[in-house]
Amino acid sequence: MDLHQEHPLRLRINGQDREFSVQSWVTLLDLLRERAELTGTKKGCDHGQCGACTVLLDGKRVNSCLTLAVMHDGREVTTVEGLADGEQLHPLQQAFIDCDAFQCGYCTPGQLCSAAGLIAEGEAKSIDDVRELMSGNICRCGAYPQITEAVVRVMGLDGGKRAGEGEKPFTTGPVLA
Secondary structure, X not given: OOOOOEEEEEEEEOXXXXXXXXXXXXXXXXXXXXXXXXXXXXXOOOOOOOOOOEEEEOOEEEEHHHOEHHHHOOOEEEOHHHOOEOOEOOHHHHHHHHOOOOOOOOOHHHHHHHHHHHHHHOOOOXXXXXXXXXXXXXXXXXXXXHHHHHHHHHHOOXXXXXXXXXXXXXOOOOOOO
């Protein structure tokens, strides 16, 4: 078996049909960043633990660092670059700006794709649901309240108040002094 054998691969990425020839061990993340030159999707932990690499695969959220590109021949991939409609920002992108839902911005592409998938899934019915279903996306800057606020605004769940207002505070776990 030739370890360097390449396999033909067709993907619809952000609405455009693309063809590649890839080795079987190339992750979807590496294909998107290195071959498709879509660097919005970030490589964080490379172990599926941080969510920075989240993209939509046929509308479902996936960690692109954990899946091989050759497994997805003929499928549709949406990255953060594909969320906007030309110059018109996706409502989530605008809400992230309006709610100041980022600091360094490294996790933002994965957060946006995850939020778009969460909304499409239709499982979140409350602010707590949004928090739980977005828990696979880590923000090391701690912008969680603003991220939650942006998502619930787009979903129409906020009832005109800031996310978490009148509720127990949101934390990611114990805080060490």
